[in-house]
Amino acid sequence: MKKLFTISTGLLVIVFLTSCTKTLVLDQHDNQQTCDTGAVRLIADFEASRMDECQVLADNNYLITITPENTPINPSPWYAFKIEADTATDITVNIKISGNRDNRYLPKFSQDMKTWSVYPHKYRNKQLILNIKASTKPVYIAGQEVIDNQYYVDWAKKLQKTAHITHQQLGTSQQGRPIYKIESRGESNEWLVILGRLHPPEITGALALFPFVETLLADNPLAEYFRKNYNLLVIPNLNPDGVAMGNWRHNANGVDLNRDWITFKQPETQQVHQYLQQLVASGAKIKFAVDFHSTQHDVFYTMPTDYGVEDRYFVKHWLGALDKAMPNFDVIQKPGNRPNNGVSKQYFADNYQVHAITYEMGDETNRDNIDIIATNASILLMQTLLANVDHNKE
Ligand SMILES: [Zn+2]
Structure with missing residues (x-):
């Protein structure tokens, strides 16, 4: 069975703003969604983070969708999020760019937000696919090094x-x-x-x-x-x-x-x-x-x-x-x-x-x-x- 855990923290605010103002100004927290299964968490709660939508597709399989702040826009999709788990768990993260756009950046990985390296990945139908070991020690995935x-x-x-x-x-x-x-x-x-x-x-x-x-x-x-x-x-x-x-x-x-x-x-x-x-x-x-x-x-x-x-x-x-x-x-x-x-x-x-x-x-x-x-x-x-x-x- 396909489980859907889209927990939205900012969605209601966005909908409200869209209906009452012409210019949509996103607050820093509006693009912060969370996938939380109780045992594994994908979070975008830090400055410069971005994860517009997160879904749990199946056990330990996640789909992240990245959306631009507004359009039209030069396509340079940015993402940055944190992964942690209560116990060591192998998970698969799929990153999709909304509008079926191409991904621009090779995914980067860090354990301390200081040292980053390109993370092994595959592409399938324009989606980036990463296999990651989640644990109590958070790891970070981002389009480039995070410089806040x-x-x-x-x-x-x-x-x-x-x-x-x-x-x-x-x-x-x-x-x-x-x-x-x-x-x-x-x-x-x-x-x-x-x-x-x-x-x-x-x-x-x-x-x-x-x-x-x-x-x-x-x-x-x-x-x-x-x-x-x-x-x-x-x-x-x-x-x-x-x-x-x-x-x-x-x-x-x-x-x-x-x-x-x-x-x-x-x-x-x-x-x-x-x-x-x-x-x-x-x-x-x-x-x-x-x-x-x-x-x-x-x-x-x-x-x-x-x-x-x-x-x-x-x-x-x-x-x-x-x-x-x-x-x-x-x-x-x-x-x-x-x-x-x-x-x-x-x-x-x-x-x-x-x-x-x-x-x-x-x-x-x-x-x-x-x-x-x-x-x-x-x-x-x-x-x-x-x-x-x-x-x-x-
Ligand atoms: Zn530029």
Whole structure:
């Protein structure tokens, strides 16, 4: 007999909201369902978790359905949940993406939420199938490593111990979560701007941002000289609501923040824009910006050299140096101009007449390589920005 244990904690709230409001804003807890047979529990009760529906199909066989926060949406299904049992039990977990969509991420496994590895799995009819040993010690399954909002706060505090930086609140998200900025100010009015986590599941972008920034803030002559000559503004986690809710892509209003850099209808992008405008009004010069993301493969989306921004060959010089320095890594530069699209790199080019890039790491790029690429890219960016070279000449 087929047992159906769909215990919904948030379903009633969703139905109520849908019937009385036009915009459905999901609370952090609305996507938290539980499968609880009394002996085995599948739970999504932590920040950044997601398990929209859980059914017990048969003894020790579970079906999880993952649904996006709203549609239309770029298909990057995110899931993260915890499994525990009263006694050691072998279970099968099937993960289905609603709308029969493809799964994007290889499932990752952790026992401590710190160390993660790709978990053995099969696909059947687009469903991911995992055989897992559940026990009293919880295990975690997620689309990528779970990096929650607190992780960024802890990281910034660690940086503060060794680098002369400030870590302050820049603004507030739609749901009232703090948006933090890290700043280093030297003897210059030129700024390098770094953005991250506009898209919550794009973890490999975050895994690149950390070493990239750490290298800029390192305790060595190059980084120190760089920080004397350039100020640094880092906003590592611009979508804390999306991160907390385990969203596929959007903020709490169901909007893609990397399409909002032209209308600024969302509080998150609006506050960054206002802050940059304020800096410029007080004499600052935005020099360059890097926005960290993830996609299927490693690629650097750049502005074309003939777009009319200053130092037209600067990015080509920088990424060309990275390509030369890493013979085993193919640096793919994709110049593009997307007017009216609301992408951050276009915003920097159009508003400050400077280059900016979208730094994309592949979803499954080797994690050690992400670190090595970012460290090299950071060192070479400092060298390129400091070099006494005419970047208007190829
Ligand atoms: Zn992205």
